[in-house]
Amino acid sequence: MADSRTAPRIDRPAAIEVEHLSRRFGPVEAVRDVTFRVEQGEIFGLLGPNGAGKTTTIKVLLSLLKPSGGRVRILGIDVADEPARARQHIGWVPQETAVDPLLTGRENLLLVAGMYHLPPAEAARRAQALLDLVELTAAADRVVREYSGGMRKRLDLAMGLVHRPAVLFLDEPTLGLDIQTRRRLWEYIRTFRDQGTTILLTTHYLEEADWLCDRVAIIDGGRIRALDSPGRLKARYGTERLELRLAAGQPAGPIARLVRRLEDLAVVTRVEAGGLVPAAGGAGEAGGTAMAVAQGAAGPARLWLQVQDPVAALEPVLAACREAGVVLEALEARRATLDDVFLALTGRALRDGNAAGGGEAAAAGVGED
Amino acid sequence: MVVMGEFWLENRAMLQRWWFRLRREPLTLLSTLAQPVLWLLLFGHLLARMAAGDVPGGDYLTFMTAGAMVMTVFNGAINGGVELLFDRETGFLQRLLAAPIRRLSIVTSRFVYIVAVTAVQNLLIALTAYLLGVRFATGLGGVLAALGIGALFGAGVATLSIALAFAVRRHPEFFTITAFLSLPLLFLSSALAPLDLMPGWMQVLARLNPMTYAIEATRVLVLRGWDPGLVGSMLGALLAFDALALAVAARVLRRGLA
Helix, strand or coil: HHHHHHHHCCCCCCCEEEEEEEEECEEEEEEEEEEEEECCCCEEECCCCCCCCCCHEEEEEEEECCCCEEEECCCCEEECCCHHHHCCCCCCCCECCCCCCCEEHHHHHHHHHHHHCCHHHHHHHHHHHHHHHCCCCCCCCCHHHHHHHHHHHHHHHHHHCCCCCEEEEEEECCCCHHCCCHHHHHHHHHHHHHCCCCEEEEEEEHHHHHHHHHEEEEEEECCCEEEEEEHHHHHHCCCCEEEECCCCCEEEEHHHHHHHHHHHCCEEEEEEECCCCCCCCHHHHHHHHHHHHHCCCEEEEEEEEEEECCCHHHHHHHHHHHHHCCCEEEEEEEEHHHHHHHHHHHHHCCCCHHHHHHHHHHCCCCCCC | CCHHHHHHHHHHHHHHHHHHHHHHCHHHHHHHHHHHHHHHHHHHHHHHHHHCCCCCCCCCCHHHHHHHHHHHHHHHHHHHHHHHHHHHHHCHHHHHHHHCHHHHHHHHHHHHHHHHHEEEEEEEEHHHHCCCCCCCCCHHHHHHHHHHHHHHHHHHHHHHHHHHHHHCHHCCCCCHHHHHHHHHHCCCCCCCCHHHHCHHHHHHHHHHHHHHHHHHHHHHHHHCCCCCCHHHHHHHHHHHHHCCCCCHHHHHHHCCCC
C-alpha cells in the first residue's frame, strides 16, 4: 500500500511538490534546501520541534511567504507564479485558531465560503453539512466567543474545508487539545483523506504522526533528516525495549548479577537501570551500569533492555532472572517510537509535551509564527 | 463577468461579516447612531448663544449642521481601519490572504462599510437638525449631495485609517495616533467656527485640512443653495485628498497584503 503511494505517478501531478526550498528571515535560515513530494490521497506529516521550519514551509506552500530559493507546486501549479490559482485548491487550518469570535459558527463558515466564491445558497448548504460533520450543529448559531477550545478547533477545521480543497494543510491541528478531542480530530482527518483529500500536517506530537501519517518527514533545524513511512522509520532507526519492573526490597547483589547476565545475552543490545543516569554508547558503559547497581544500597526498581526482537528476547531474559534469583513484579514490551527515530537522527529527544514547552519560546524569535 | 461575480461574492461575504457583527452589538449600534446626534445637540446648543450673529446665516445650529455631519464622517472613518488591525493580530487576516480573493477586496469591503455607516449617521443628523428647525437651502437633494460629499471625504480618511492599521504594530499604537489627531483636526477646521473668525495661523492650518473642504461644500448646500462653482472646487480638493491618501496607502497596503 505504502509503496504504491510513494511511487511517483506519471498520469497525474503530485499534490504537493517542494524542490530545494529555502527561506531566510534576515540571518536566520528557517528552511534549508527542503525537498519532498506528496502524492494525491496521502496524509503526510512534517514532524519536528517548534522552530524546525514546519510552519514556514506551510506558509510558503500557502503563498503567504515567498521562498528565498527553490520552488513549490500544488497539483502542478507553481505557487509563486500563479498564487491565485493555487489558492483555489488549498485549504488551511492555521496553528492559532483563526476564527472571528464575534460571529457564530455558521456565520464564520458563510464568510469563508464567500471568500471562495460560493453562491449564497450553496454556501449555506455546505455550512450546514460541515457543522453536522464536526458535530457543531447544536452550537451553530452561538457566538464563537462562547465556544470551548476544542469547539473552536473543530470549527477551524470545517472552515478549511468549505471549498472542498484537494489539498489541506493542518498546522499543529491538535495543539493544546485534550486527548479525547485530539482523537476525534484524527478521525475527521482520516475521513477527509478517505474522501480523497490530500493532507499535509505539521506536528510535534509523535503519536499523532505515527497514528495518522502515511509518510513522515523528520525535520529539524530547517532540514529534512529522514522521510519514510512511520513503520519503516521505526524499523530503521527505532529501538524495541523490554522494561523489567523488579519486586521491591530485593538486595543489590542478585540485581547486579542479573544485569551482568543480561549484558552477556546476545539478544540484548543494551541495559539501563532506573534511577541511574543511563550512559550513551557501548558495552563499556553497560558494564558501568552493573557496577553502579552493585554499589547502590538498594537495587533499582526498573531495568530497560534494548532488544532487536522483544519476542525472541523474552525467554532468555526470564531465564536470566530465574538464574540470578531476582523476582519480577511486571514485564512490559515497549515498541519502537518515532521519538527513538528523532533521537537517533538529531541526538535530541522530542517527547510529547516536553518539546512543546521548551520550544515555544525559542520559536517566537525565529519568525516561525 | 466571472471576475465581477467573484469580486461581488467576496465583497458581499466580507460586508456581511461587519453587518453580522453590528447587528449583534446593540450597544455599539445605538452609540454609533446616537453619538453624532449628541454632538449636534451639545455643540449646537452650547455655543448657540455665544456665537449667534457671528456665524453666516445667523443661526449657529444651522451653521453647525454641516460641521457635525463631516465630523461624524471623520470619527467613523478614522477608526474604521482598526478591525483589519485586529484581524492582523488574531491571524484572521492570514486566513483571508490564503483565500483566492483580490487583496483589494479586503480594503474595499471595509471601506464600503465605513461609508455606508457614516451615511446612515449623517441622515440621522440631517433628520434631527430638521426637527430642530434647520432647513437645507437645497432641500432633500442637498441632503443627498451632502451624503455624497461625506462619502468622498470619508473615502480618503478611511483609506488612511486602513493604511495605518497596516503600518502600526499593535492596536494601542493605532488608537494613540487617531486619538491624538481627532480633536486638533476638528478645531483646525471650519466645523465649529467660520474661517474668518480664526486667528491667522489657525486659518492657514485649517485651509490645509481636508475636513474644511468637506464642511465648506456641505455648508453652502445648507445655508445658501446650489453653488456649482464653490461646491465644484471643494469637490476637486476632496478628490485630490483621496488621490493623495490612496498614494500614501498603496505602498503600505501592498506590503501588508502581500
